[in-house]
Amino acid sequence: MLAETVCSAASAAGLGIAAVTAYRKRFLSATRIAAYSLVPVALVMTGIVGWVSGIVFKPTVWAGFALLGIAWGLFSITRFVERRRVGGEEKGREVTGARGADAIAPAASAPSLGAGRRAAAQPQPKAKGKAGGGEDFSDIEAILKKHGI
Structure with missing residues (x-):
């Protein structure tokens, strides 16, 4: 009212x-x-x-909100502690997981590159242009020719 x-x-x-x-x-x-x-x-x-x-x-509604807050706080605390312990020690034994040293296949998630990609990934030596002094103007010459200059 x-x-x-x-x-x-x-x-x-x-x-x-x-x-x-x-x-x-x-x-x-x-x-x-x-x-x-x-x-x-x-x-x-x-x-x-x-x-x-x-x-x-209603007091029961406020008590419910308080319990939700406590639950959220507990979840936050456990996530914080879990992130700090990854890679460390937990009660005298090492934590094993995706980042741990005892992983079954540590390189399993690394991308596998075939022989064709490795050869393409290696840098190719640039061809010397006609200009002297060790400078390479072949890229610039190609752009100028493309535009008709």
């Missing part, structure tokens, strides 16, 4: 401000203020305010 009264009072105040704004010949702003001020009454009429106030004022 209190929430509905507060929403109705807020809507009445908003409509009053909209009327004053319209009196000052600022009709666009007055219309916008009137639209915003009608929202609380609409929420009361649809029953959303009653539903929300029923949830907010």
Whole structure:
């Protein structure tokens, strides 16, 4: 009942401000203020305010939110500890996993390159151009010829 009264009072105040704004010949702003001020009454009429106030004022709902917070905190702590222990020692024994030294096939996830790719990946020696002094202008000459210069 209190929430509905507060929403109705807020809507009445908003409509009053909209009327004053319209009196000052600022009709666009007055219309916008009137639209915003009608929202609380609409929420009361649809029953959303009653539903929300029923949830907010129940202690069991707040206890549920507290338990959710505790669960989230526990998950966060375990993830933090788990990330710090990867690659380290846990109670005297080594942790084995994807990063551990005792992995079954440590190079299994490495990309395999065939003989054709390895040959193509090796850098090819550049051909010497006609210019002297050890500089290679073949790329520049190819671009200029392409553009007809």
